[in-house]
Amino acid sequence: TLTFGKPDKVPLMPGGPRESTLAAWHRQGLPEGRNYYEVLLEILGIEPEPTQSKVNLGVSFQMIPKFEEKVLEHKDGHYIVQDWMGAITEISDEYDYTYIRSAKDFVTRKWHKFPVENRKDWEEMKTRYDPNTPGRFPEDFQQRCQVLQDRDYVVGFGINGPFWQLREWCGFENLCMLMLDDPDFVQEMVDFWTEFVSQTMAPILKNVEVDYVCISEDMAYKAHSMISPEMVQRFLLPTYERWVNEIKKSGCPIVSMDSDGYIGELIPIWIEAGINCCEPMEVAAGNDIVEYRRLYGKKMAYRGGIDKRAIAKGGQVMEREVMRVVPPLLEEGGFIPGCDHGVPSDISWPNYVEYSRLLAKLTGWLE
8 A cells, every 4th residue: 555556445444542542442342351343343243354463573673681670650640650761750640640651641840860871871772782692682583584575464563763762862952952063972972872773673673674674763843844844855865875785785665753643844855865644744733645655756645644633523524634635645555544643532432433344435435
């Protein structure tokens, strides 16, 4: 689909809910203890297409060892926690502090301190990113690769882009200041991360013909990118170009970029790097994939792009939004339609079902 082929069906991927959304859906008719997608297919009358049991690559691009995750303080309705990445963060005690570990829900956090504040911190951090450290690859990695050679399902993996990773090490504001005050230090960290990812993904690309690689950056606000296009070209573009070259040389056809916010300033740079898909295409931030398709043609494929606010309203508002976006892009290919980010709790279960029913008709799953 994303390579502009002509499949008989386009993947039905309406969008995944977070925990608060699932909790609301259970109150609205989704049976407890059931997988929401399986129930959705049953309601729509779509028979799941059987596949082999899926095998995970099991390769970690995270730091090894991780920092000890611990509560440093609990007062005034908040936890202050050292997370596994070494940052000191704060979260409401309305949630379990482990919510800091992964994005289970739409939970706001506050950052107090980041693990890399100077070069001494940086030297220590580098020791946690050895491509050959035990635990980086599973002991049965070669056997997994062997099994994956005869799979009948899509296989890919995700990596943090350099902006995302340096932001985790230094913090957003500190990173932006460093780009101006100490660009050589920023370049050193970018080069290190570029090399680490290249070395870590090399055995994957050598042993498995993967279908996609997704780069996570999340580098845009509602109206602009977080750093200027000029800084993206200076600090990030060489990394993207190197990775894309290595990935595509292995036979992988799709290199996707995941960034929230308004990405209109960034798409031309990603195209220059060879990136050929992006997601989730948030409409509220000003992204219009119909217009992007007019501008960039088949140089870029898309996932997402349907306004979550329209899905929440349902009825004719939802239908107008889906019909605005989906038919013209499906006609040309290079598009998997879906909600333009995680499905929020104001999208009710009945509205989600009806939205998914319309998507299923348009993507070839229902008549």
